[in-house]
Amino acid sequence: MLHTFFIFSFLFFMNFSLHGVSSNLQQNPILSKGPSLPNYGTKDFANSIPYLRPPMLNQKATIIVDPGHGGHDVGTQSVTKPRYQEKSLNLVTSRYLRDYLQYLGYTVILTRDEDIFVSLDQRASFANAQKPDVFVSIHYNSAPSAEAEGVEVFFYLSKDNKIRSQKSKKLALAVLNHVIAESSAKSRGVKHGNYAVIRETNMPAILLEGGFVTNAEEMQRLKDPNYLKMLAWGIAQGIDDFLKKKKK
Ligand SMILES: [Zn+2]
Numbered sequence: 001m002l003h004t005f006f007i008f009s010f011l012f013f014m015n016f017s018l019h020g021v022s023s024n025l026q027q028n029p030i031l032s033k034g035p036s037l038p039n040y041g042t043k044d045f046a047n048s049i050p051y052l053r054p055p056m057l058n059q060k061a062t063i064i065v066d067p068g069h070g071g072h073d074v075g076t077q078s079v080t081k082p083r084y085q086e087k088s089l090n091l092v093t094s095r096y097l098r099d100y101l102q103y104l105g106y107t108v109i110l111t112r113d114e115d116i117f118v119s120l121d122q123r124a125s126f127a128n129a130q131k132p133d134v135f136v137s138i139h140y141n142s143a144p145s146a147e148a149e150g151v152e153v154f155f156y157l158s159k160d161n162k163i164r165s166q167k168s169k170k171l172a173l174a175v176l177n178h179v180i181a182e183s184s185a186k187s188r189g190v191k192h193g194n195y196a197v198i199r200e201t202n203m204p205a206i207l208l209e210g211g212f213v214t215n216a217e218e219m220q221r222l223k224d225p226n227y228l229k230m231l232a233w234g235i236a237q238g239i240d241d242f243l244k245k246k247k248k
Contacts, residue, residue, distance in 0.1 A: 002084070002232065003026055007207050008209060015095045030241070032180070036128060047245070051136070059135070061106050061107070061132075061133040061243050062106070062107040062108070062109065062112065062130065062131075063101055063106050063107070063108050063109075063132055063133065063134045063135075063136065063239060064108075064109050064110075064126075064127045064131040064132045064134070064135045064136070065094045065097050065098055065101075065108055065109070065110050065111070065136055065138065066094070066110075066111040066112075066123055066127070066135065066136065066137040066138065066197055067087070067091040067094035067110065067111065067112055067138050068086065068090045068091040068137055068138060068139040068207075069086055069087035069090060069139075070087050070090075070091070070112050070114075070115055070116050070117050070118055071115060071116045071117030071118075071149070072117055073087065073089075073117055074086065074087050075087045075090065075139070075140070075141065076141070076142035076143075076207075076213055076214075077213060078213040078214070078219050079146075079213075079214055079216075079219075080216070080219075084213060084219065084222065084223065086139065086140045086142075086213060087115065087171055088115070088138075089140050089210070089228070090139060090140065090221060091112070091113075091114075091115070092227045092228055093138050093210060093231060093232050094110060094138045094224070094232075095110075095113070095137070095231035096228060096229050096233075097138065097232040097235050097236055098110060100232055100233050100235075100236035101236050101239065101240075103124055103236075104133065104236060104240050106239075106240075106243075109130055109132065111123045111126055118167075120196040120197055120200075121196070121200070123137075123196075123197050124196060124197055124199075124200035124201050124247045125200075127197075127201045127203070127204055127205075128200075128201060128203075129195070131203070131245060132203055133203060133204070134171060134203065134204050134205070134239055134242070134243065135197070135198070135201050135203055135204070135205035136175070136205070136206055136207075136208065136235065137195070137197045137205070137206070138205040138208055138235075139206070139207060139208065140209060140210050140211055140213050140222065141209040141210075141211065141212070141213070141214075141226070142212060142213055142214040143212055143214050143215075145214075146156070146215060146216065147178045147215070148212050148214065149186050149211070149212055149217070149218050150185055150186030150187060150188040150211065150212070150214060150218075151176065151179055151181075151183070151185045151187060151188060151208070151209065151210055151211060151231075152176075152187075152188035152190070152191055152197060152208075152209045153172040153175055153176045153178065153189075153190050153191070153206050153207070153208050154171045154172070154190075154191050154192065154193030154198060154206060154207040154208075154209070154211075155168035155169045155171070155190065155191075155192065155193070155198060155205070155206050155207075156168060156193065156194065156195070156198040156199045156205065157192040158199075161202070164202065164203070164204060164205075167204040167246075168198070168204045168205055169190060170204075170242060170245075171204045171205075171206050171238070171239070171242045172190040172206045172235050173190050174238040174241045174242045174245075175206060175234070175235050175238030175239065175242070176180050176189070176190055176239040177182075177196065177238065178209070178235070178237040178241065179208070179210075179231055179234030179235055179238065180234070180235040181234065182230045182231070182233055182234035182237070183227065183230040184232055185210075185211060185218075185221075185231075188209075193207060204242070205239065208235065210222075210228075210231050211231075
């Protein structure tokens with residue numbers, strides 16, 4: 001059954017890449033400026049192809065998007081049933097982010113595009129080998145307190161590479177500002193975090209925690225694909241801002 005589904009999805013993608021050139025861009029009423037995107041894994045996905053303009057701009061920058069966890073490593077999960085697993089929220093958000101960044105003209109590489117385990121070392125060394133301009137890792141949060149809520153963005157504070165740390169912090173601030181503006185989520189700020197994927201990479205790198213699956217109200221929002229799109233569109237605009245300022 002699963003197999004058939006994958007073959008079907010593959011054929012669908014093939015069809016999209018062959019015939020998806022004409023654009024039928026519909027404005028999503030929830031998003032202020034972002035292009036309309038499908039909800040992955042739903043009927044909406046099948047009905048909304050073609051959904052993006054072909055990339056017209058070549059921004060000449062590459063972005064690595066890293067959906068946290070995967071495979072046996074589910075990450076955190078919601079308290080109430082049905083349980084939403086972090087690894088899936090990460091992947092769905094990362095795919096939206098990829099599509100939005102491609103829409104803005106960037107080259108995007110995912111560290112995983114399916115439900116598989118990839119070690120932290122593999123993610124970092126893969127990213128370093130690709131020599132991207134930006135690395136962004138996507139996660140969701142949990143806490144013992146059901147009150148904990150909001151979005152936070154981490155960068156790695158390195159004594160050895162201060163320039164990279166400064167750039168990563170600028171990237172984190174730009175991304176957080178846009179995410180909050182787009183989603184109206186509570187801001188928990190930009191923080192220093194000693195996480196392997198942002199420590200072991202050698203380009204500007206951030207890790208975003210998009211919300212708490214242990215907070216009932218926030219989890220309610222995270223179940224809505226449109227909300228994940230708002231987060232993704234905010235992240236994409238933040239990256240775009242950062243890369244454009246870098247050029248000046
Ligand atoms: Zn995580």
